[in-house]
Amino acid sequence: MTFAEYDQLDGLAQADLVRRGQLTAAELCAAAVARAEAVNPRLNAVVRPLYEAAEARAAAGLPAGTFGGVPFLLKDFGAQYAGVPHSSGSRALQGFVPAQDAELVRRWQAAGLNVLGKTNTPEFALMGVTEPALFGPTRNPWNLAHTPGGSSGGAAAAVAAGIVPVAGAGDGGGSIRIPAACCGLFGLKPSRGRNPTGPEQGEKWQGAAVEHVLSRSVRDSAALLDATCGPDPGAPYFLPPPARPYLEEVSREPGQLRIAFSLGHPLGKPLHPECATAVREAAALLESLGHRVEEVPLPFDGQAVARAFLMLYFGETGASIAALAQHLGRPARPADVEPTTWLLGLLGRTYSAADFAAARHSWNDCARSLGRFHQTYDLLLTPMLAVPPVRIGELQPKPTEQLLLKLVNTFGLGGLMRRSGLVEQLAEQSLEKTPYTQFVNLTGQPAMSVPLHWTADGLPCGVQFVAPLGAEDVLFRVAGQLEQARPWFGRRPVL
Template sequence: MGHFSEYGQYDAVGLAELVRQGEVPASEICEEAIRRIEQVNPQLNAVVTPMFDIGRKTAGHALPKGPFAGVPFLLKDLLSAFAGVPMSSGAKAYKNFIPDYDSEMVTRYKHAGLVFLGKTNTPEFGVMGVTEPEVFGPCRNPWQTSVTPGGSSGGAAAAVASGMVPMAGGGDGGGSIRIPAAYCGLFGFKPSRGRNPSGPRRGRLWQGAVQEHVLTRTVRDSAAALDVTQGPDRGAPYTICPPSRPYLQEVGTPAGNLRIGFSVTSPVGKTVHPECAKAVHDTAELLEALGHRVEEGLPNVDGKALARSYLIMNLGEVAADLEEMHQILGRKPTAADVEPTTCTMGVLGRVVSAGEFVAAMRCWDQAARQMGIYFEQYDVYMTPTTAYPPAMIGEVQPSPSEKRLMKWVNALELGRILKATGIVHQMAEKMLERTPFTQLANLSGLPAMSVPLHWTPEGLPCGVQFVAGFGREDLLFRLAGQLEIARPWRDKKPMVWAQ
């Protein structure tokens, strides 16, 4: 079989067109993607569960008539249940856990004709902004392998950025699509709450903070993917107005003269790296040149309170995850099953009161109302996607002394004592110091995107985030399409790029 050397020049929509026109067989595209994964994955550790046999079987038979028929694709190893294939959720105890059902997103990906070639690396339970699980080891950034690709969809981002596949699945509960997109020079989009399905076994993922979608190199791939997945499934917890027309049609449609408010101030009161601020200021100048009205404008949201509410949700969700693990394993999880940080979060989650949890949810609702007021004055809110360029591998992991403390806390169930020290407030600010901008959209249910518009002098990508009003994915896709033409990024290649 020939070597399809032009593979890396095509996005997912382009590859699907080749297959549809009969110019390149799906089997040849599949083999080329496998070859590229085998070539660069040893350097990046992005794909942790190969599905090559499944992909070959799909590509070699009659493909569904979907819009992505024959396009290679990778699933995130979290939430994306594929019957018969392990789903670890980044946890040691689940390394060999095999679901017997497909998640609704996977079902829709199958109907779209995608060819599944593997599952990608993710942190344990998806709670970290870096992808360094103990079970599989750290994933590395193709732009510089000593730094993180971000998390929790870090494996997906590294795979797309390095040219393994044109598009990969991710999930975003606090920035987990947008942060890796920013670190890896990709387009990352988080839809509105309820836009994509979460069934059949789940409902309000992370109390409604999580939406699954894809990471891509082009805007049109993201729009076309949302066209095939959007819409409620059976028993959906939310209903949302359907788009008036396909999102793919929004890409290339004039965005009009938008009112854009921006901020480069960290909502948790920490510093912002000059390059991340520069990315926004440079983009503001570009937007003004394109005819938009741009001015500094902060929403009236208490960033520190919102950060604490986000962490309280995380603590509760981890405690519930560990209880679910208890049910699945038939025994209480031990230190051999989960990482120390996860265990400590579970200990703290078990001492957070119902009242505190409800107060955190009310904080989300207040933020959503304030954003509603904000979008009466502005069409779009712009910030850096992250406050810093990507950290070095291991840089944000607990220190040896912190690990020792966590082991004592975990062994003795000292959650109440630890909580009394104010550790929850400290954890919230430390956890979000590098990535404080993305959670607002999750907690208020708004669509948001990271656009790769800036690179540091060291050659590392910096994303710019845009947030729009509820249900206004169409507006973001129009703006993204305009920016993609004005400041193209697609031809920028990282140090590790499959050939």
């Protein structure tokens, strides 16, 4: 099949043609590999090709699940794939090969997805851009000078470029939603506990991180959540199962909803005009569809959320670096990881258990605040980003910052940095461009990025919808309505 034919099909359409005998899994795999070989050298989205193994599986026969025969990519973080190196974007883990599949990967395979390779991610999935020292930067198909976002930037670039219709992603602070917004895709972050995290982990990042997919169509995301949702043995969270398949929700009318929108910046910084326009246009569209729309202040304390999230960020990075010892056979050293990663870990060791516990308690404040908000409003609409996708390298440390990193890391000056107040200053700068995502990770609520706006320069600029805990069904109904009212599937970057 030609790329033009392949590119017109979402995952469900591909699987349907395979089921009816009009296409074979081998033909789909060949089309995906051909597209990857044509565009990946410019994008650097797929960093571990597994093409031969995928071709062999396609020829031998794949499970006849909902997505039987559909090409798929795994993020090189979180979703462990037995027998395949799992570097997490770090040179320290280049040799790590997991012995068993993650439960989510097992469910993806049971749905019939054919794993084609693994996608690029920043080291330990820590950044909102995808520029690891190990593999180099991934580029945005809409403009190669710009980032596809992070940390699931490789997955987003691959889907946006038409390599696969859907790809695995994870979200601990916006890492599904930010790349979706940067690449013109649909990206749903499920509720905490909706998808499994086993078999080794009960929760990720204290429950802040979840995994799902990035897709071009809403229905692919819904059908894959149907295929994967539900607890696995030992899961620490339990959500009531959905009333009906999520796929059915996509075509159901949402009814008249009460939707609040906000243009406030959580950290009190300016909001880029294009991002504000994206929200205003979405609000006007929702109103034209019969919803009750109202502008409100942000219903949470942005500074408190930032402090709590950064405590998590520092602490989890410190724990990740400490855990490297079991793979390296010795304690980790600064040279094993990127300078910024080492600094984050160093900072994580300067805070006490009491500090961490106090920050963790503040998650409840945010959750209660949002709970009260949702007694009045069904959904919250916000910008997805505070600025359109930044240029490659724009968020990398400047020469003076690199020197500071070297000094701090060499002499272990994390405590001094913390006492000087410089940590808070640098941390706030790091969240300034992506401040709308972290509160949802702390509360555990579902949220989605919907591609409704493109800038004057032709870059995607998604908007975010947040629903109460467990209300993915409402999000899918609204997303389906918006997809019908302002279709985006056919809007493609030119490579």
